[in-house]
Amino acid sequence: MKNRIVTALLIAVLALPALAQTSSAAADQNQASSQAQPSAASQPAAATTDSATGKPLQPPAREGFWGHLNPFARKKYVQRQTGPIRDRLNELDELTAANSKMIKDVDSRAQQGIQLASAKANEADQHAIDAGNKAQAAQQTATRANAHLSNVEQVVGNIDQYKATNQTEIRFRSGQSVLSKNAKAALDELATPLKNQRGYIIEVQGFSSGHGQAALAASQKMADSVARYLMLNSEIPLYRVYVLAMGNAPVNADEAKTAKRTSGGRVEISVLKNDLEQLSASSTPAAPQQ
Numbered sequence: 001m002k003n004r005i006v007t008a009l010l011i012a013v014l015a016l017p018a019l020a021q022t023s024s025a026a027a028d029q030n031q032a033s034s035q036a037q038p039s040a041a042s043q044p045a046a047a048t049t050d051s052a053t054g055k056p057l058q059p060p061a062r063e064g065f066w067g068h069l070n071p072f073a074r075k076k077y078v079q080r081q082t083g084p085i086r087d088r089l090n091e092l093d094e095l096t097a098a099n100s101k102m103i104k105d106v107d108s109r110a111q112q113g114i115q116l117a118s119a120k121a122n123e124a125d126q127h128a129i130d131a132g133n134k135a136q137a138a139q140q141t142a143t144r145a146n147a148h149l150s151n152v153e154q155v156v157g158n159i160d161q162y163k164a165t166n167q168t169e170i171r172f173r174s175g176q177s178v179l180s181k182n183a184k185a186a187l188d189e190l191a192t193p194l195k196n197q198r199g200y201i202i203e204v205q206g207f208s209s210g211h212g213q214a215a216l217a218a219s220q221k222m223a224d225s226v227a228r229y230l231m232l233n234s235e236i237p238l239y240r241v242y243v244l245a246m247g248n249a250p251v252n253a254d255e256a257k258t259a260k261r262t263s264g265g266r267v268e269i270s271v272l273k274n275d276l277e278q279l280s281a282s283s284t285p286a287a288p289q290q
Contacts, residue, residue: 191234
């Protein structure tokens with residue numbers, strides 16, 4: 001009798017693992033079927049999302065007969081347990097790749113914006129430099145114009161102020177008014193530098209050793225002979241030649257005291273200039289600088 005009881009207990013102990021495995025397999029099948037239906041229902045919604053939900057994974061509702069770790073778990077059971085984790089990892093990888101691509105796009109657009117802004121800034125700097133150069137050139141032009149205007153005002157104010165620059169004297173024998181060869185050479189030397197010049201006049205003063213009207217007439221003939229030669233041979237304009245017969249009058253008070261009566265006559269020729277020639281030279285535009 002005792003042997004039968006012992007035998008029954010042994011059979012019961014050996015049958016317990018098989019029973020537990022069977023119940024665990026049934027529970028796993030029920031759980032898999034229950035999870036398959038919600039996952040199939042939620043699959044279209046998950047397919048439409050492009051980013052992770054951020055919610056923590058939920059542990060399975062039942063862990064089987066053996067608690068946290070089932071020593072008799074099969075490969076399919078392990079795959080079912082690790083499947084959500086793999087899905088979440090894949091989802092995180094996709095999100096990371098999308099974020100990296102977005103960061104690269106933003107960085108590329110930022111670099112293009114910086115380059116465009118730098119080009120615009122350089123262009124603005126060049127425009128500012130050109131404007132500064134033009135303003136400096138305008139200032140220089142205004143300075144030169146003011147200086148020239150001041151010079152013109154000074155010349156115009158002194159337009160009737162003539163200064164003697166060259167003088168010569170022609171001697172004549174008594175009673176003659178014909179120019180000698182030496183006299184013509186002296187007049188040519190005096191008149192040659194005056195060609196194409198401006199702002200000058202020529203004074204021709206005739207002096208004679210006679211008395212009264214005879215001396216005036218003689219001095220007039222000698223002065224007219226000199227003026228005629230200057231206008232015909234040296235091409236001096238008539239309006240620039242001023243002729244005056246002085247007779248036997250001295251040139252100044254000092255000569256009046258010390259003058260000695262000499263036979264014959266003489267003609268004094270003086271070239272007088274104002275500042276008009278200097279103004280013409282200063283107003284000539286300078287050659288543009290390269």
